[in-house]
Each structure stands twice: as C-alpha cells, then as structure tokens.
Amino acid sequence: RKPSGRLEVVQLMEAMDSMLEKAGVDNKLVGVTGPSQLHNVLELMKTEQNIYNIVFHELIRQVSVDCIERGQLLSKLRQRYVSLLERIPQQMKTLYKEMMAQRLVDRHIAEELFYFKESVAQLTRELYEVREHDRKVTREAEQAQQELATAVREAEMNANLVEEYRELYELQRARLEEQILLLRQERDIWSSAAHDLALKVIDRNRLILARRLYVSEKTLIKLLKHFIVLLASQDTRDLADLQEETEQFRQMLGHIGAEIDCCEESSKEKLHAVRRGLTRWLQYFQDNILGGPTFRGMTSLLLFFQMLNEDLQQYEGEVYLTKMESLKNVARLQEHWTKLGHTVLNRHRDFNGALPPEHAAMEEINQRACELCQQYQIRISGDN
Incomplete structure (x- = not known):
C-alpha cells in the first residue's frame, strides 16, 4: 500500500477538529439535556471518545504503513486507553449513585434532626408546663397540708374538749346514780316503815276491813293483769x-x-x-x-x-x-x-x-x- 504522507495527517487533523466542533466538546455553555449534569458529561465524553477512536484508527493505519509493529503497539495502547476510559463512566455512575444515596441519607438525617429538634422543643415546653403544674400542685399541697394541720389541731382541741365533757358527764352521772340509789333506799325504807306501821295499826285497832281491802286490792290487781293478758290474746x-x-x-x-x-x-x-x-x-x-x-x-x-x-x-x-x-x-x-x-x-x-x-x-x-x-x-x- 502507498505510504501515508503529510497531507493525510493534515486532513485527519482537520477532520478531527471538525468533528469535535460539531460535537460541541469545547463549548462550555452546553445545557443539561439528560437526567443530570453528570449524564450530560458522560454522553459528551462518549461522543468525544468515538471521535478519538476514529482518529486513532486512521492514525494507526497510517503508522502501520511504515511499520507494522509500531502500528500494533499503538493499537494495543489505544485499546488499553479505551478500556480505561470505559471504566471511568462506570465509576462515575457508581460514585454518582453513592453520592445521591448519601444525599438522601443526609436529607433524611436532616429531617430526623429537624423532627428531633421539634420534639426536643415540644418536650421542653411540656417539661416547662409540668414544672409549672408541679409548682402549682406543690403550693396547693403545702396549703392543704397547712389546712390539714390546722384541722388536726382543732380536732385535737375538740377531742380534748369532748373528753372533758365526757368526764364531767361521767361524774354527773355517777353522782345522779348515787342520789337515785339513795332515793330508792329511802323509798324502800319509808314503804317498809309505812307497811309495818299500817300492820301495827291494823293489829292494834283491829281494822279487819282495811286488811281485807288491802288483800282484795292485791287480788284484784292480779286478776286485772290476767284478764288484760287473756283479752289481748x-x-x-x-x-x-x-x-x-x-x-x-x-x-x-x-x-x-x-x-x-x-x-x-x-x-x-x-x-x-x-x-x-x-x-x-x-x-x-x-x-x-x-x-x-x-x-x-x-x-x-x-x-x-x-x-x-x-x-x-x-x-x-x-x-x-x-x-x-x-x-x-x-x-x-x-x-x-x-x-x-x-x-x-x-x-x-x-x-x-x-x-x-x-x-x-x-x-x-x-x-x-x-x-x-x-x-x-x-x-x-x-x-x-
């Protein structure tokens, strides 16, 4: 085959510049057309890599005309370089996924921190309310304790007063019982004396009729009691x-x-x-x-x-x-x-x-x- 000349190299360079310009590799204002900026960069790199593959292939062909071994080495180097460039997008995608996952985790952590902050604030407010309620209850308990102590003292005073009244009542009752007992004894004595005196008067004056009336009275009372019971039954x-x-x-x-x-x-x-x-x-x-x-x-x-x-x-x-x-x-x-x-x-x-x-x-x-x-x-x- 005819060896490559300088003209083919110049044409190849112009073709490469033209393809790169059409692909917009050097344009820094290219917008995001994919799901994200990373996907757009990867697509651009893929297009640029295809252009480089075409140029390398033609360049290897031109070099192989002069020296086959040099062309083979350059072809092997191109393949290694292509393999390296193909691994870069995969790694970038993996890193992008990990980064997005990390962003989600960070967002979730931020939300959890926000909720935790809100919960802490709510707990702080509730704790403040509980403290206020505790203070109020403590004051009411102290007041109730004071009132209870006052009531206990009054109850003790009333109990002492009642105990004194009870002792006074017991003394008065004992005195009245003694008086009643004395009156009963005096009544029995006077009744016995009157009965003995009446019997002596009856015996001395021979009042048989009065004695009979007394006996008849006792008999009549017994008869009336029996008649009342019989009538009731x-x-x-x-x-x-x-x-x-x-x-x-x-x-x-x-x-x-x-x-x-x-x-x-x-x-x-x-x-x-x-x-x-x-x-x-x-x-x-x-x-x-x-x-x-x-x-x-x-x-x-x-x-x-x-x-x-x-x-x-x-x-x-x-x-x-x-x-x-x-x-x-x-x-x-x-x-x-x-x-x-x-x-x-x-x-x-x-x-x-x-x-x-x-x-x-x-x-x-x-x-x-x-x-x-x-x-x-x-x-x-x-x-x-």
Missing part, C-alpha cells in the same frame, strides 16, 4: 280470724265478679252476633219474598235460637243455682266476719260506753259489701 286470735275471713271474702267475691264478667262478655258477643244475623235477614226479607224459592235461612235462624237458649240457661237452672250458692256463701262469710268485728270492738269501749271510731269504718265497709253483693245478685239473675 283473744283479740289477737279474733283479729287473725277476721283478717283471714276478710281475705277469703275478697277472693271469693273477686272470683264471682270475674266469672260474671266473663259470662256477660260472652253473652254480649253472642247477642251482637245474633243482632248482626237478624239485621242481615231483615234486610233479606225486605228485599225478597218470604218463603220464596231462594229462601235458605232456616238453618241460620235455628242457630240463632240455639245461641239465645244457651245464653238463657245462664240465668236459670244449675248454673244459676251454683252462682247464687256461691254468693250466699260470700254473704254468710260477710255476716260472720262482721259479727266477729263487732265482738272485738265491743271489748274496747271507753269509760262512757261508746264504741271506738273503727266501728263507723267497719259499718261503712259492711254497707258497701252488701251493696256489692246485691249488684252481683242482680247481674246473676239477669234483671239488669
């Missing part, structure tokens, strides 16, 4: 019987009243049903001819008559007698507890012979009970 038994009979009277009368109400309610429903049926048949009779081929109401009329007969059986026959017998039992029970009440009240007349005020109340209750029995009798007989 008898009143207790009679009042218990009276209470039991009145409760039984109330239950029996309530049962009769409930039964009568149930029967009347049933009768009322039956009568309403009969009235509605008769009203319908009356309307039918007014609209149609009695005995015509379309009349089919004899069964319904018979059913109405049967219902009326069943309702009528309640006011006669066995049902009526059973209800009247129950009502008579209630009346007899009322008469019995009324007599028992009169007996108890007659035992407690006053000194003028008048009955106690409870007698009027019992008479009113008896009158109302009689009126209620009469009303139930009227309802049972169906005369209402």
Whole structure:
C-alpha cells in the first residue's frame, strides 16, 4: 500500500477538529439535556471518545504503513486507553449513585434532626408546663397540708374538749346514780316503815276491813293483769280470724265478679252476633219474598235460637243455682266476719260506753259489701 504522507495527517487533523466542533466538546455553555449534569458529561465524553477512536484508527493505519509493529503497539495502547476510559463512566455512575444515596441519607438525617429538634422543643415546653403544674400542685399541697394541720389541731382541741365533757358527764352521772340509789333506799325504807306501821295499826285497832281491802286490792290487781293478758290474746286470735275471713271474702267475691264478667262478655258477643244475623235477614226479607224459592235461612235462624237458649240457661237452672250458692256463701262469710268485728270492738269501749271510731269504718265497709253483693245478685239473675 502507498505510504501515508503529510497531507493525510493534515486532513485527519482537520477532520478531527471538525468533528469535535460539531460535537460541541469545547463549548462550555452546553445545557443539561439528560437526567443530570453528570449524564450530560458522560454522553459528551462518549461522543468525544468515538471521535478519538476514529482518529486513532486512521492514525494507526497510517503508522502501520511504515511499520507494522509500531502500528500494533499503538493499537494495543489505544485499546488499553479505551478500556480505561470505559471504566471511568462506570465509576462515575457508581460514585454518582453513592453520592445521591448519601444525599438522601443526609436529607433524611436532616429531617430526623429537624423532627428531633421539634420534639426536643415540644418536650421542653411540656417539661416547662409540668414544672409549672408541679409548682402549682406543690403550693396547693403545702396549703392543704397547712389546712390539714390546722384541722388536726382543732380536732385535737375538740377531742380534748369532748373528753372533758365526757368526764364531767361521767361524774354527773355517777353522782345522779348515787342520789337515785339513795332515793330508792329511802323509798324502800319509808314503804317498809309505812307497811309495818299500817300492820301495827291494823293489829292494834283491829281494822279487819282495811286488811281485807288491802288483800282484795292485791287480788284484784292480779286478776286485772290476767284478764288484760287473756283479752289481748283473744283479740289477737279474733283479729287473725277476721283478717283471714276478710281475705277469703275478697277472693271469693273477686272470683264471682270475674266469672260474671266473663259470662256477660260472652253473652254480649253472642247477642251482637245474633243482632248482626237478624239485621242481615231483615234486610233479606225486605228485599225478597218470604218463603220464596231462594229462601235458605232456616238453618241460620235455628242457630240463632240455639245461641239465645244457651245464653238463657245462664240465668236459670244449675248454673244459676251454683252462682247464687256461691254468693250466699260470700254473704254468710260477710255476716260472720262482721259479727266477729263487732265482738272485738265491743271489748274496747271507753269509760262512757261508746264504741271506738273503727266501728263507723267497719259499718261503712259492711254497707258497701252488701251493696256489692246485691249488684252481683242482680247481674246473676239477669234483671239488669
């Protein structure tokens, strides 16, 4: 091949300058077009490296024309240099990533420091508030302690005063008990002396009647006490019987009243049903001819008559007698507890012979009970 001359070297230099100028390698005002300034620099270095590779390749070719070994050495040197330059961007990217990570860590640390500072400030404020509250509570506790000490001193003074009053009361009580004991002894002495004197007077003057009156008085007092106990026990038994009979009277009368109400309610429903049926048949009779081929109401009329007969059986026959017998039992029970009440009240007349005020109340209750029995009798007989 033809050896390279000076002209090819000059042309190669001009081509290299032209490519570098087009790539903008020497332009320091190139803006950031990539994700960051580092990426832009790496792209520019890659473009510049490609230009250098082209120039080196041509230069190696020109050198190899004169000396192949020199060209091979220069080619090997170019490859080493290219390998070195290719490792530089990787290292720069790694350093960039580490730097960005460090920036994130620094930012996170700065945020944590800021939050820590805010927390410390908040804790400082809370600590100040706690201290103020502690001071306030301490002052209140000291004041309460002083008040408590004052109250304790007053309580001790009051306790001492109460103790003195108690001792004075004990002394006064002991003195009064001694006086009462002396008075009792004097009373017993005077009573015994009067009794002995009366016995001596009776024996000396032979006052047999006075002695008999004294003995009769003692006997009468014992008899009256026994009679009072007997009367109280008898009143207790009679009042218990009276209470039991009145409760039984109330239950029996309530049962009769409930039964009568149930029967009347049933009768009322039956009568309403009969009235509605008769009203319908009356309307039918007014609209149609009695005995015509379309009349089919004899069964319904018979059913109405049967219902009326069943309702009528309640006011006669066995049902009526059973209800009247129950009502008579209630009346007899009322008469019995009324007599028992009169007996108890007659035992407690006053000194003028008048009955106690409870007698009027019992008479009113008896009158109302009689009126209620009469009303139930009227309802049972169906005369209402």
